[in-house]
Structures are given as structure tokens and as C-alpha cells.
Amino acid sequence: MNSETVFAEKTCTVAIVGGGTAGLAVASQLKRLSIEKVVVIERENEVGGVPRNCDHYPFGLREYSRFLKGSAYAKRNKKLAKELGVELLTNTTVTKIRPNATLELLSKTERILLKADRVVLTTGVRESSRSQRLIGGDRPNGVITTGALQTMVYMSRFKPFQRPIIIGSELVSFSAIQTCAHLGIKPVAMIEEQDQVRVRKLFRPYLFIKNIPLYLSVSNIRINGDTSVESIKFKNSRGLEHEIETDGVIISGRFRPETQLLLDSHIEIDAGTSGPAIDQHGRCTDTSFYATGNILGHAESSGFCWHEGIETAKRIHEDLLGKGFSGNQMSHLRCDDPAVKFLIPQHLSSPYGSMSMARFYIGLNSPINREIVIKTNLDVIWKGKIKSRPLRRLQIPIPNLP
Amino acid sequence: MPSNKHDIAIVGAGVVGCALARRLTLDGASVIVLEKAYDVLDGASKGNSAILHTGFDAPSGSLELDCIKSGYNEYLEVSESLSLPILKSGALVLAWDSEQLKVLPKLIEKAHENGIFNVRPLDREEILRREPELSRELLGGFEVPGEYIIDPWASANAYIGQAVENGANLWRGVEVLSGNFEQNYWTLETSTEKVYSRYLINCGGLYGDLLDERLIKKKNFTITPRKGQFVIFDKAASSLVSSTVLPIPTATTKGVVICRTIFGNLLVGPTAEDQESRRNIATDSSTLVKLCKKGSTIIPKLENYDITSSYAGLRPATQYSDYQIHHKTEMAYLTVGGIRSTGLSAALGIANYVSKMLSEMGFQFSPQKNPKLPEVDKLSEYHERDWQIPGADGVVCHCEMVTKREIERVINGPIPPQTIQGLKRRTRVAMGRCQGFYCSAELAKITNGKLKIPLICNE
Ligand SMILES: Cc1cc2nc3c(=O)[nH]c(=O)nc-3n(C[C@H](O)[C@H](O)[C@H](O)COP(=O)(O)OP(=O)(O)OC[C@H]3O[C@@H](n4cnc5c(N)ncnc54)[C@H](O)[C@@H]3O)c2cc1C
Ligand SMILES: Cc1cc2nc3c(=O)[nH]c(=O)nc-3n(C[C@H](O)[C@H](O)[C@H](O)COP(=O)(O)OP(=O)(O)OC[C@H]3O[C@@H](n4cnc5c(N)ncnc54)[C@H](O)[C@@H]3O)c2cc1C
Numbered sequence: 115m116n117s118e119t120v121f122a123e124k125t126c127t128v129a130i131v132g133g134g135t136a137g138l139a140v141a142s143q144l145k146r147l148s149i150e151k152v153v154v155i156e157r158e159n160e161v162g163g164v165p166r167n168c169d170h171y172p173f174g175l176r177e178y179s180r181f182l183k184g185s186a187y188a189k190r191n192k193k194l195a196k197e198l199g200v201e202l203l204t205n206t207t208v209t210k211i212r213p214n215a216t217l218e219l220l221s222k223t224e225r226i227l228l229k230a231d232r233v234v235l236t237t238g239v240r241e242s243s244r245s246q247r248l249i250g251g252d253r254p255n256g257v258i259t260t261g262a263l264q265t266m267v268y269m270s271r272f273k274p275f276q277r278p279i280i281i282g283s284e285l286v287s288f289s290a291i292q293t294c295a296h297l298g299i300k301p302v303a304m305i306e307e308q309d310q311v312r313v314r315k316l317f318r319p320y321l322f323i324k325n326i327p328l329y330l331s332v333s334n335i336r337i338n339g340d341t342s343v344e345s346i347k348f349k350n351s352r353g354l355e356h357e358i359e360t361d362g363v364i365i366s367g368r369f370r371p372e373t374q375l376l377l378d379s380h381i382e383i384d385a386g387t388s389g390p391a392i393d394q395h396g397r398c399t400d401t402s403f404y405a406t407g408n409i410l411g412h413a414e415s416s417g418f419c420w421h422e423g424i425e426t427a428k429r430i431h432e433d434l435l436g437k438g439f440s441g442n443q444m445s446h447l448r449c450d451d452p453a454v455k456f457l458i459p460q461h462l463s464s465p466y467g468s469m470s471m472a473r474f475y476i477g478l479n480s481p482i483n484r485e486i487v488i489k490t491n492l493d494v495i496w497k498g499k500i501k502s503r504p505l506r507r508l509q510i511p512i513p514n515l516p
Numbered sequence: 517m518p519s520n521k522h523d524i525a526i527v528g529a530g531v532v533g534c535a536l537a538r539r540l541t542l543d544g545a546s547v548i549v550l551e552k553a554y555d556v557l558d559g560a561s562k563g564n565s566a567i568l569h570t571g572f573d574a575p576s577g578s579l580e581l582d583c584i585k586s587g588y589n590e591y592l593e594v595s596e597s598l599s600l601p602i603l604k605s606g607a608l609v610l611a612w613d614s615e616q617l618k619v620l621p622k623l624i625e626k627a628h629e630n631g632i633f634n635v636r637p638l639d640r641e642e643i644l645r646r647e648p649e650l651s652r653e654l655l656g657g658f659e660v661p662g663e664y665i666i667d668p669w670a671s672a673n674a675y676i677g678q679a680v681e682n683g684a685n686l687w688r689g690v691e692v693l694s695g696n697f698e699q700n701y702w703t704l705e706t707s708t709e710k711v712y713s714r715y716l717i718n719c720g721g722l723y724g725d726l727l728d729e730r731l732i733k734k735k736n737f738t739i740t741p742r743k744g745q746f747v748i749f750d751k752a753a754s755s756l757v758s759s760t761v762l763p764i765p766t767a768t769t770k771g772v773v774i775c776r777t778i779f780g781n782l783l784v785g786p787t788a789e790d791q792e793s794r795r796n797i798a799t800d801s802s803t804l805v806k807l808c809k810k811g812s813t814i815i816p817k818l819e820n821y822d823i824t825s826s827y828a829g830l831r832p833a834t835q836y837s838d839y840q841i842h843h844k845t846e847m848a849y850l851t852v853g854g855i856r857s858t859g860l861s862a863a864l865g866i867a868n869y870v871s872k873m874l875s876e877m878g879f880q881f882s883p884q885k886n887p888k889l890p891e892v893d894k895l896s897e898y899h900e901r902d903w904q905i906p907g908a909d910g911v912v913c914h915c916e917m918v919t920k921r922e923i924e925r926v927i928n929g930p931i932p933p934q935t936i937q938g939l940k941r942r943t944r945v946a947m948g949r950c951q952g953f954y955c956s957a958e959l960a961k962i963t964n965g966k967l968k969i970p971l972i973c974n975e
Contacts, residue, residue: 243951
């Protein structure tokens with residue numbers, strides 16, 4: 115675009131894109147393993163990621179063996195990283211990724227070209243917007259995602275509405291209720307396009323306690339209102355028009371990996387997860403790049419992402435020492451069952467190497483109760499029966515390979 | 517005679533009113549623009565396909581064709597000085613069945629008749645070579661190299677910006693209720709104070725007929741709003757096609773287009789749905805689904821791409837196919853209405869036409885010698901953006917890479933936006949993939965106390 119751009123050139127050993135849970139976990143672990151120069155690049159003015167805006171429990175059980183609020187947890191993660199000597203570059207956006215572990219950065223004052231030995235992508239997820247969900251109707255103010263709601267409420271004490279409707283019934287939708295309660299906002303209903311809530315069934319009584327009616331199998335959702343939301347209309351499970359008065363809409367869940375950077379890069383994106391395709395070591399199709407945390411597209415809890423980050427750091431350490439997995443021959447992993455939406459990792463590198471992810475993650479489109487086969491073009495890697503409805507994701511141990 | 521009298525009052529700050537305000541101000545008239553919405557571009561001009569049309573398919577011999585052609589030429593002329601971005605995409609008009617294939621020669625002939633001589637037929641293979649992602653169902657088509665993509669809002673903002681910079685008054689949130697022409701001047705009753713002018717122009721767009729009734733007690737035409745819904749795909753999808761893909765136009769519509777936007781996305785739309793309401797720009801989820809399907813029959817790979825946003829716009833259609841420009845000389849009154857589906861391209865041409873008309877009627881002024889230029893930010897993905905220039909003070913909207921400096925410049929500018937939609941149209945903030953997931957809170961903070969309709973409930 116602009117050929118005369120002047121970049122300040124910098125170098126480091128490992129550059130981490132995104133200072134959320136996963137990024138800080140990777141960085142801290144790399145320092146523990148004595149990696150020299152570890153830099154976390156975060157576009158917000160603070161590291162911490164999504165938990166920073168979560169004034170609710172539970173966070174930190176696995177990492178610190180105690181119940182923490184998200185905000186306190188994020189602070190701890192930051193403190194740990196600092197103490198271990200991680201360099202935190204905040205207010206700095208990664209604007210482009212280039213081959214061979216090279217990043218273009220934009221800080222408040224300058225543009226930087228950062229050359230690293232390895233890069234880790236940990237940019238997390240965001241919720242699908244109203245448009246992505248093809249929700250029709252007017253375009254008043256007061257239609258926001260849970261993420262936006264949380265930031266508004268916790269960071270700025272803004273109150274976008276009083277009696278909103280929640281669209282979606284995932285974990286995050288339930289956390290929206292908590293967020294609302296914080297400011298005395300009372301949701302008037304939860305509506306879901308599927309025929310079941312998207313969390314374990316034990317959550318349903320919570321709605322009952324909170325006196326929030328639940329509508330399942332709704333379709334043709336329409337938002338009405340001129341400048342602010344007035345009502346929401348939809349077809350209910352029996353196909354009848356239903357209208358609920360409300361002054362706001364929370365669009366919750368349907369997480370999508372934050373892959374803006376990957377879209378115009380040389381790195382492969384997986385159609386199933388919409389995140390980067392990785393091999394069993396967590397490497398992208400340019401093997402100087404790793405990816406971990408929610409960017410992989412499985413929408414996990416923070417504790418899970420932390421743990422994954424630690425494991426990824428260990429593998430990067432091995433990689434930098436030149437041990438373990440020298441092989442760069444990637445073969446594509448497949449599972450042809452129509453109920454399977456995604457499979458992580460998407461590739462298998464050979465030779466297999468000692469250090470690798472312990473599990474496959476499988477996402478489902480629809481309920482399943484049959485045998486599935488995971489294979490490369492040459493070999494069957496795993497075979498077994500799965501019985502599940504489409505929740506968050508399933509885990510299968512990755513078997514030992516020759 | 518009241519002392520605060522203007523030469524010309526323009527009712528309506530859509531793209532047409534804005535272009536007229538600029539032209540007549542530069543001509544030397546003292547101009548006041550009255551807009552009932554809190555911001556400019558809140559009517560028909562709010563949502564369109566943003567194509568700078570050549571007029572290749574306009575009715576031959578129509579006023580519309582004349583205005584499109586002169587508007588097109590002036591647009592290219594002023595684009596540099598007004599900082600208006602252009603994406604020189606060119607267009608392909610494509611036939612997908614044998615009936616459509618038969619119509620092509622006639623359309624090419626018409627284009628030539630309209631003076632667009634570089635329109636020429638292309639065979640199927642040539643088209644597929646240029647646009648390899650198009651469906652193989654394609655039968656043939658022709659190219660219109662001069663159809664370009666522009667920023668639908670920056671243009672009108674630049675027109676009104678230049679008008680204001682050079683002395684025009686813009687009153688927003690002021691509705692014209694009625695008017696009286698006596699002793700050779702107009703007295704307008706508005707929702708706020710009275711306004712006086714020697715001449716009055718109705719650029720009421722979707723309300724043009726109602727405004728005629730209010731002001732001259734006569735309807736020149738009847739508006740039947742025609743809704744067009746759009747789906748905007750993620751930026752990644754913009755690599756699927758480089759030309760604008762047009763269908764064979766029909767009598768009522770140009771049909772569903774697939775084109776890139778100047779902001780780097782890919783657009784599919786619009787539909788054409790007649791309706792009563794002049795306000796209702798609601799989208800309908802089943803129609804949006806249909807548009808997505810339509811898109812992927814033309815470009816199969818589109819199926820794999822995410823949607824960034826969806827919206828609808830209303831065309832001020834009348835019972836006539838041509839523009840409705842009527843003057844009532846004895847009342848110093850002009851209606852510029854029924855600018856249906858080409859107003860963005862034709863606005864500057866319409867303004868020239870009206871300027872000439874006024875001067876022929878004896879409204880002559882002394883043109884401004886060195887008119888000032890407004891400051892306009894280029895928001896085009898295909899040009900340098902503010903964040904790429906040092907000192908941007910951080911990025912607020914990460915999806916569209918909108919800087920704090922840009923937002924503050926607009927908020928503190930000569931025509932500060934008064935609604936979040938106005939701010940979005942002028943900066944692109946929150947218009948990207950996340951639609952505010954990350955920046956809503958920051959935006960609420962930055963705009964607190966500055967918008968007529970705040971983002972938050974008052975505490
Ligand atoms: C509303 C909500 C409630 C939740 N509640 C809980 C809960 O109660 N308990 C729990 O365990 N988990 C909860 N989670 C999940 C938890 O937040 C995630 O698992 C965790 O944050 C994932 O970490 P991450 O590092 O992958 O991504 P994130 O935390 O999202 O971090 C990504 C970081 O990358 C940065 N970034 C992105 N792009 C760029 C770029 N180009 N340049 C620089 N920086 C960039 C972002 O600013 C962000 O800071 C919740 C999530 C949400 C949305
Ligand atoms: C779906 C769609 C796609 C299109 N695509 C293209 C394209 O690709 N290229 C192209 O060239 N054109 C396109 N157009 C056409 C173009 O958008 C219109 O021709 C143009 O916007 C008309 O502008 P206008 O100024 O006449 O009307 P408007 O934008 O409606 O402006 C009229 C203004 O008058 C104000 N007003 C009304 N009554 C009063 C009152 N009593 N007092 C004060 N103010 C009042 C209104 O609030 C409004 O702001 C498209 C249109 C649509 C809907």
C-alpha cells in the first residue's frame with residue numbers, strides 16, 4: 115500500500131501476538147524455560163485479554179488453586195509474566211504477519227518490524243455479530259454482544275439497557291445474566307434457535323430461579339425499534355409469531371476466532387474452525403508460527419487455555435533447542451462424518467516426534483451416535499464410537515504413532 | 517424584508533441536497549440547508565451500492581442520462597481535490613441463460629447510443645479468464661470499463677463540507693413544516709425557527725412528494741419507496757472477484773450486484789421491494805439468506821465466507837422512470853425529486869443542471885474566486901489510511917483500523933456527527949467484522965455527551 119513506510123526494526127526470540135490468557139501463559143512458561151527475549155504484543159492498554167473485563171467467577175482454579183474473579187485473575191497473570199521477565203508491549207497492534215516469524219506492529223508512536231525466531235498467535239475469539247447471525251429487523255442502538263456488554267459494564271459502568279433479551283444459550287449467555295445482575299439489569303427472556311440449550315442441562319434451573327423464560331427452536335428473529343430497541347419478534351417452536359417487549363438485545367456466543375491477521379496472510383485457515391490449521395505440535399502451515407488458546411476455534415475456559423499455553427511453550431522450547439520434531443512433512447487429517455464440524459489438529463507432521471498435543475478436539479454440527487474414523491491420506495489414525503450432542507467440543511486422546 | 521434572508525434554501529441533506537449546496541455556494545449564492553434528521557445522509561442516501569455509474573443502461577434521451585454523464589465526469593474531476601477515493605474496478609454485465617444471452621447485443625447497442633463507447637462484448641472464456649471464481653454456468657456478457665466503486669458517504673460529506681467551508685449554513689434536526697411565498701420571498705416554518713429565502717429547492721428524497729404538498733399544495737409525483745437489502749461479506753471475500761458483476765437490468769431494477777466496496781469488503785444486493793413506509797429499512801433474515809444463496813450461485817466459493825454486516829436502503833421511486841425536476845417560476849420554487857437509483861452518480865450533474873436553470877431564470881451570483889477545500893479523511897482500503905501515518909494516538913476500532921486521532925478530528929470538525937450512525941459513516945468505526953465487540957465501550961466513552969442519541973441509558 116504505502117511503499118515508503120519506515121519501520122523501526124527489532125528482534126526477539128519469541129513474539130506472542132495477543133496478551134490474553136493463552137499469550138501470557140506461553141510467555142511465562144517460555145521464561146521459566148530460560149528463553150531469552152520473549153515479547154507479548156497487545157493492542158489494548160493492558161494485557162489480560164477477555165478475563166480483564168470479567169467481574170465474575172470462576173477463574174484461576176487450575177492455575178492458582180483458588181477462585182478468582184476474571185479481573186483479579188488477569189492481574190495475576192500479568193504480574194507473573196512481568197516477574198518472569200516477559201516484555202509486554204501494550205497499545206501495540208500487530209497489523210500484518212510476514213513469512214519467517216516476522217511481524218509488522220503499530221504502536222502509538224511508530225511502526226515496527228519485529229523479527230523473531232518463533233511467533234505464537236493467541237488472538238482469541240469474538241462473538242458472532244447480529245449480522246453474521248442474519249438477524250433481521252431495524253437497526254436501533256442497544257444491540258450488543260456479551261463481550262461489548264461486559265466491557266461497558268465493568269470498565270466504564272455504562273448501562274446500555276434495562277430489560278434486554280438474550281439471544282443464544284451458551285455458557286457465555288448465562289454469564290451475560292450475571293453481568294446484567296451487576297448493574298440491576300434484568301433480562302426478560304432467553305431465546306435460542308436450536309432445540310436445546312447449548313450448555314449442560316444442569317444450567318436450565320438457573321433460568322427458572324432467575325425467572326427468565328426460555329424459548330427454544332425460534333426462527334426468523336426480528337429486532338424492532340427506531341432509535342432504541344422496542345421489541346423483538348420471532349417464530350416460536352410451533353411456528354407462531356411471538357413478540358416480546360424489550361429495550362435491548364444481547365447477542366451471545368457463536369464464537370469465531372479472531373483471525374483478521376491470518377486472512378490476508380500465507381497461513382492456512384481451517385474451514386471447520388475458522389482458526390489457523392495446526393499440526394500436533396501446534397504449528398501453523400508456516401512452521402515458524404504457532405497458535406494456541408481460543409484462536410484455535412474451540413471456545414474454551416480460561417483455565418483450559420492457560421494449560422494449553424503452557425504445553426505449547428514446552429514444545430516451542432524443544433523446537434528452539436532443535437530437539438524433537440525436525441520434520442516438516444505435514445499431512446492433512448480428515449474425518450468424513452457429516453456430524454463432525456471440526457477436528458483439531460488439522461495436520462499431522464512426520465516424523466511424529468516426542469512432544470505433541472495429547473488430544474484431538476472434535477466439534478459437532480449435530481448429535482452423533484456412531485463410529486468415526488480420523489485418518490490421513492495414508493493411515494487410519496483413530497477409530498471409535500462417539501455418542502454426544504453438539505456441546506462445546508469432545509476430546510479424544512491422540513494415540514501413539516510409529 | 518427580514519435581514520437574515522438567504523438567497524437559496526435547500527430542504528434535505530441527502531446526496532442531492534449536499535451536491536446542490538456545494539454548487540450554488542460556489543456559484544456565489546448564500547445557501548441554507550435544512551435537514552430534519554440529526555445528521556446528513558439519513559434518507560435514501562444512507563444505504564446504496566456505491567457504484568459510480570456511467571449511464572450505459574440509463575434510458576436514452578432521459579434527463580437521468582444527462583445528469584449521470586455530467587455527474588460522472590465532474591466526479592472524476594473533483595475527486596483529487598476533494599480527496600474522494602475511487603476504485604477503478606470496471607463492470608461485467610453477465611448472462612446466465614439463453615434468454616439473457618439474447619438481450620446482450622441490444623444492451624451494448626444502447627450503451628453506445630448513450631455515448632459509452634468502450635462497452636464491448638466478451639466471450640465466456642475471456643470472462644472466466646479474468647474472473648476465475650465465477651460460476652461455470654456463465655454463458656456470456658460484456659464489459660463496462662468505466663463503472664467504478666466509490667465511498668457513498670465521503671462524497672456527500674465532502675460536498676456539504678465544501679459548502680459549509682465556503683459560507684453555507686447547515687441546520688440539522690430542523691424539519692420544514694410549511695412555507696409561504698409572499699413579496700418575492702419564502703418564509704419557512706420549521707420545527708425550530710423561521711427561515712427566509714429568495715428561492716426554495718425541495719431535495720426531500722423519500723419525502724419529496726409530501727414536501728411539495730406542504731410547500732406548493734401540489735404533488736408533482738408520488739413516491740413509492742423501493743427497498744433494497746444488502747449483505748456485506750468479510751474482507752477476505754473481496755479477493756474472489758475484481759470487477760463489479762452486474763446482472764441484466766430490468767425495467768424496475770438494476771438487479772442484484774456483486775461488487776467490492778471501497779472499504780475492502782464484498783457486497784451482494786440490492787433486492788427491489790416496493791413498500792409503503794418511508795422509514796422502514798428493516799432487513800429480513802429470510803431475504804438475507806436468499807441473497808447469500810444468490811451470491812454463491814454466481815461465485816460458488818462465497819459460501820465459505822463470513823458475513824460482516826447487512827443493511828437496507830430505500831430508493832425514492834415514483835410512477836415515472838425519469839428524474840422529476842419541476843420548477844414553479846412564479847413561486848421561485850424547484851422540486852428535485854424521484855432520484856431513484858442513480859443519485860450518487862448523478863448528484864453533481866443534477867447540481868450543474870439546476871445551477872444553469874437558476875441562472876437562466878435570472879438568479880445570477882458572482883462565483884467564489886478561490887473556494888476553500890474541506891478536510892476529508894480517506895477511508896478507502898485501497899488507499900493510505902490514517903493509522904499508517906505516524907502519531908495516530910492508537911487504534912480504537914481494530915477491525916476497521918480507525919484511530920483515535922481520526923475520530924477526534926471528526927468529532928471536533930466543522931460538521932460534527934450527532935448520531936453514532938453519522939460517526940460510523942464518517943470514520944467506519946464499529947463497522948467491521950466484530951461490529952463493536954471490542955470497541956463499543958471505548959466508543960461510548962469517547963462520544964459521551966456528544967451525540968443527540970447517546971449509546972447508553974442516562975444514569
Ligand atoms: C463473556 C465471556 C465470559 C467468560 N467467562 C469465563 C469464566 O467465567 N471462566 C473461564 O474460565 N473462562 C471464561 N471465559 C473464557 C475466557 O475468557 C477465554 O477462555 C480466554 O480469555 C481465552 O484466552 P485467549 O488468550 O485465547 O484469548 P483472549 O483472552 O481473548 O486474548 C486475546 C488477546 O489478543 C489481543 N489481540 C487480538 N488481536 C491482536 C492484534 N492484532 N494485535 C495485538 N493484540 C491482539 C486481544 O486484545 C486480547 O487481549 C469467558 C469469555 C467470555 C467472552
Ligand atoms: C438500494 C439502493 C442502491 C443504490 N445504488 C446506487 C448506486 O450504486 N449508485 C448510484 O449512483 N445511486 C445508487 N442509489 C441511489 C441513490 O442512493 C439515491 O438516488 C440518492 O441517495 C437519492 O438522494 P436524495 O438526496 O434525493 O434523497 P435522500 O437521501 O432521501 O435525501 C432527502 C433528505 O431530505 C430530508 N427531508 C425530507 N423531508 C424534510 C423536511 N420536511 N424537512 C427537512 N428535511 C427533510 C430527509 O431527511 C433526507 O435526508 C441506490 C439507492 C438504493 C436505495
